[in-house]
Amino acid sequence: MTTATRWNTPATAPRTLRFGEHTVTWLPDGYVQLDPRRWLPGTTEEDWTGENAGLLDPEGFLAASIGALLIRHGDRAMLVDAGFGPRDVPAADTRPALGALVGGQLPAALDAVGVDPAAIELIAFSHLHGDHFGWALCPGRGLVSPFVNAVFAASAAEWATLPPSKRGPARIRTVADGEEIFPGVTARSTPGHTAGHTSYVLTSGGRRLIAFGDVFHTPAQLARPDWRVAVDALPEGAVAARRALLAELARPGTSAFANHFSDVVFGRLGENAGTPCWEPLEEFY
Template sequence: MTTTNLAVDDETARLRRPAGIRSIRLGTTKVSFVPDGVVLLPPRGWLPDTTDEVWRAHPEYLDESGHLVASLGGLLVENGDRALLIDTGFGPQSLPADPATPRGPIRGGALLENLAALGRHPRDVEAVAFTHLHPDHLGWTDRPAPGTDRPAFAHAPHLVSAPEWAARADGHGEQAAALEPYVRTVTDGEEIFPGVRVRVTGGHTPGHTTYEITSGGRRLIAFGDALHSPVQIGHPEWSAAVDHDPARAAAQRRALIAELAKPDTIGFGIHFADVVFGRVGRGESGPVWEPVDE
């Protein structure tokens, strides 16, 4: 096998497995994916505008069971001795596939262990910010830290965009209610941490939020669930079955993909298998996701 084929095989393998800890630097800021677990997504159920022909043409995105592999976790942002966490994974629980939804089996629980591997304790996190209020992003907010009776991040403010918090009863009110004692709402453009700004986009949920992180002349956009799979980079018209406003979500994806193609801009796709950090490049037939590892 040639060196080129080895590289292609490794890249394909990364599309079919959940991510481990991955870190990159933006000037004086370090950003790290903190894994919590994985969910398997039936491709046509999750992206209902696709066809069997699409997936026959793109088998590299599917694992041996025929699912899209979506990582679960959070993004740790460190600046000196300060730390911010964006999203908290699914938490210490597992569920089988739900035939009533477009979701396959899901499991979490590794976030605190991986946070420790990065040299951080939950008490080191000064704030927790959320892209949106879905259970696979709220996981550790209402779960006690091991050996305690309090949620792991109960000491920290929980930052949620104002429109997302206003719509919290739309399907996820019970878990969102557990956040209420800790929530501080934030607004579009607000700086919540050195170099980290809120961008309220909507689409996936009423107040879905991305976070723009800048340092050292580089920019990272943590885009939450605006995109669930690298395959959508070339097909922004493919909305997820769970998108609150599919048309708005598609418009946001188009704008996001154009932005991710700009110089010195990196994206963070929390569900992007083992290619969570990347940039948008130009492939033979359009934009493609190019993993970035440093």
């Protein structure tokens, strides 16, 4: 895969970075196609020309990866989010703002990095949309969650949105803003996309990694945090969350994990002619 196509092609292989005493690994599960004009209804055709045209796949969609972030510390392991699950939904059966929706790769990705799902002790959800909780709460196809020993964590506001029928026998934990939920990992309230949306901040080795969930869906939003997202529950709050996160990303030693940024999911905030932009990290091992 060329550097250019990584910006408009879903991630298909795990990628691991070291952060001090921790390692973080992107685990792909699949992807969803986002119609840029419908997902970001305030944008124009001109907004998707020039550099932003390179974010669109051959069908004209944003190729948004779906997966999970594995965080390991010693012999302990947790996930941020849990993919979509073993389901493929054709474009005709998804929402108008979406194209195809594909999942199913997460167990193979865990196996590729030598981690047994039973060893995951905690899954912290950024929010409770199906492309973030699939393998944990309702895998589908008659399957049960492979994360048999994990506690499932989200904000109280987020749990309130999920019907009890989708929780099943899961062990539920509520997380609060500023709470350390795993060694070096702190919850940060970022409401907007949903009322209880939560980001997670890993601090280790003098560096920070912010897993920001769906605060941003595409690198194009870094330059235009004011663009509204069609499915944001609290549009004004979502704009405020994006602006606040940009300020956090500008702090020294800060990187981010962007679940939906095609195959450039790890990066930092850069600047191009005075405009914020995404600079992918390439420190994989």
